[in-house]
Amino acid sequence: QITLKESGPTLVKPTETLTLTCTFSGFSLSTSGVGVGWIRQPPGEALEWLTIIYWDDDRRFSPSLKSRLTITKDTSRNQVVLTMTNMDPVDTATYYCAHMANGPVFGYWGQGTLVTVSS
């Protein structure tokens, strides 16, 4: 059974760096074809894909946010960490992590965590 859960601060100040952790179970990020991605959704708005890290440590980023994003994995701890620099109130959103299997199949999502950017 695949599960993912996001954790991190619920409130960050403008210009600060956000660090979110996705802790997962039921799969290994060392298995060929597997990835873990991050998606966000501002209140009342559409989903926006941010980044993904693959089993082979390949990383891809949204072109519009690439300069602000870092994604890393800790295979032994079953965790993926997202950092986003220079946070702004427009970055207020629910942040989700999701499992990707070869296909690509985005079949499993975490419950999401709401991050508010405010001074």
Next chain:
Amino acid sequence: QTVVTQEPSLTVSPGGTVTLTCASSTGAVTSAYYPNWFQQKPGQTPRPLIYSISNKHSWTPARFSGSLLGGKAALTLSDVQPEDEAEYYCLVYYGGVVVFGGGTKLTVL
């Protein structure tokens, strides 16, 4: 910047059939873009419905089907039920980079 476009809103009667589409600014959506479809109800996490054009997850109701239609990815709902009222998002995979469509709000009325 690649843009994926969906109908902003659609309305369908209970028992009816409706098709939602997903277009890419780069041209025709083909099997190489592995489109996925998700359903999201208010306050809930997106629920995966379809992957790689037309493949269903084990939990996807039979009335949902995916296809390619006129250069777009398409999601067809047949025998629409009141509980199908939701926002629907497509996802297009560009060789490792992912783009979501803006979503279609489906009203069942």
